[in-house]
């Protein structure tokens with residue numbers, strides 16, 4: 386039998402007999418749908434790094450896709466107060482009304498959107514909102530347009546739903562941006578959705594309002610969905626935050642997935658949301674009612690405090706990310722063989738490391754990332770995880786000291802490759 390059962394879906398069981406025991410049959414094989422998803426390279430790298438760390442390795446971590454800041458005090462206090470008030474029972478599956486209102490009102494203030502309470506679903510993190518939306522709307526045989534580099538989970542969510550991700554490469558020379566023509570070339574009769582993530586993890590690209598408008602027009606003409614992941618929407622370094630939901634008459638085509646994870650340094654709390662047409666929310670809610678049920682009760686109270694309380698901590702985090710972005714991008718650009726576009730949003734640098742590949746050294750970003758981990762004590766995520774072949778992702782949601790030391794280690798390692 387395969388150790389992991391791969392390739393043996395529903396292959397029956399293994400029969401063996403124990404002395405003086407009746408025959409027992411151990412179940413084997415996994416559901417076929419499991420073969421459609423893979424362990425994310427991010428997760429694999431984290432597991433390997435954790436192992437080395439537990440053995441005492443001195444690692445500098447550029448892998449983590451989460452803020453290194455503590456959750457602001459007033460948010461924590463709201464959760465404690467909810468606990469003390471015994472707000473610990475089931476809530477409505479799709480979230481309490483006060484939180485739905487806080488979500489839609491905040492979105493309306495920020496982006497002039499016009500969602501009503503029954504067009505909001507509160508979920509267990511932004512990932513859950515995306516998963517529910519894709520599960521509710523995408524079928525076997527459908528195609529979903531996915532710009533690359535893409536966040537790791539998008540691809541697997543699409544394939545898990547039985548659909549095909551149609552990967553559209555962005556233009557690195559223009560900051561990993563996209564044009565309507567680039568998307569149009571990939572439209573077919575099977576296209577059911579365009580999935581955009583702006584600001585992007587991993588490239589930091591921010592797509593223009595005009596691109597969103599043009600793609601929205603395509604969606605209107607062809608009757609397809611525009612799923613917009615706004616999880617980094619508060620972390621934009623230049624220009625104004627934008628949501629496609631601010632476009633008049635856009636609601637029938639648009640699903641917004643949002644999250645409090647990054648904005649309020651709440652990754653472990655697991656709170657996200659979807660804004661979508663009422664009928665879509667109803668389907669997503671139905672699915673959620675059979676899986677997680679409601680997001681954690683006290684986290685919902687904390688989320689109200691996050692959204693309606695002081696927003697200064699968000700500005701402070703953005704100011705710190707802005708400082709780090711400059712240091713890391715300039716540091717990366719100073720290393721021969723490395724080029725790096727300036728991220729316009731989020732907190733990742735996505736340098737092109739093709740100049741470090743080949744010869745006697747690492748052949749691929751995956752190999753380079755492994756060598757950096759084992760030989761330089763640097764945790765990075767290889768570009769293969771995000772659908773590109775020449776990059777590494779560096780999260781700068783880590784201290785300035787780590788960034789400076791990490792860049793030094795990287796420069797020294799790059800030097801050994803040239804020697």
Ligand SMILES: Cc1ncc(COP(=O)(O)O)c(C=O)c1O
Pocket residue numbers: 450509510511512513536582585586614616643644645646647652656657
């Ligand atoms: C692009 C993107 N979307 C969604 C998420 C999900 O965030 P969460 O489930 O923590 O809200 C992440 C997390 O890394 C992300 O990078």
